[in-house]
Amino acid sequence: MIDTLSVGGKAAAATGGSAAFWEQVREVGSCWIWEGSQRRRYGRFRDLAAHRYAYEHIRSEIPPGLELDHLCETPLCVNPWHLEPVTSAENIRRRSVNQTHCKHGHPLSGDNLYVWRGKMRVCRTCNRARVAEYAARKAGGR
Numbered sequence: 001m002i003d004t005l006s007v008g009g010k011a012a013a014a015t016g017g018s019a020a021f022w023e024q025v026r027e028v029g030s031c032w033i034w035e036g037s038q039r040r041r042y043g044r045f046r047d048l049a050a051h052r053y054a055y056e057h058i059r060s061e062i063p064p065g066l067e068l069d070h071l072c073e074t075p076l077c078v079n080p081w082h083l084e085p086v087t088s089a090e091n092i093r094r095r096s097v098n099q100t101h102c103k104h105g106h107p108l109s110g111d112n113l114y115v116w117r118g119k120m121r122v123c124r125t126c127n128r129a130r131v132a133e134y135a136a137r138k139a140g141g142r
């Protein structure tokens with residue numbers, strides 16, 4: 001499924017896109033990890049998500065309305081052969097199926113699991129914390 005052997009690694013791919021982009025990418029195993037600036041969990045290059053930039057310059061345009069799913073589960077990876085355009089709903093579904101723990105390490109099972117709209121798996125502990133934080137902010141006047 002994940003196939004970088006046929007593409008010759010980052011050096012071969014670096015003919016697409018700007019040199020300033022590739023200077024900020026480090027090969028780690030088969031992943032190409034973005035070491036530049038970040039926004040949320042993803043790399044940023046100029047005004048674009050770094051992984052989208054890589055995909056569009058090396059492989060092809062991303063069809064309108066689609067998101068790139070990281071097959072390698074590494075948000076900072078910009079290897080376009082680790083990326084696959086999917087619909088937003090499909091992306092959420094895939095994430096949910098694979099997750100056994102939330103990003104803070106709480107188990108997504110038993111009492112702690114809340115299934116939202118029958119498909120999105122939500123951590124109750126984190127959800128409670130988010131709600132409490134929101135309430136505190138509101139109480140503080142902002």
Ligand SMILES: [Zn+2]
Pocket residue numbers: 030031032072073074077078079082
């Ligand atoms: Zn990767």
Ligand SMILES: [Zn+2]
Pocket residue numbers: 102103104105106123124125126127
């Ligand atoms: Zn959690």
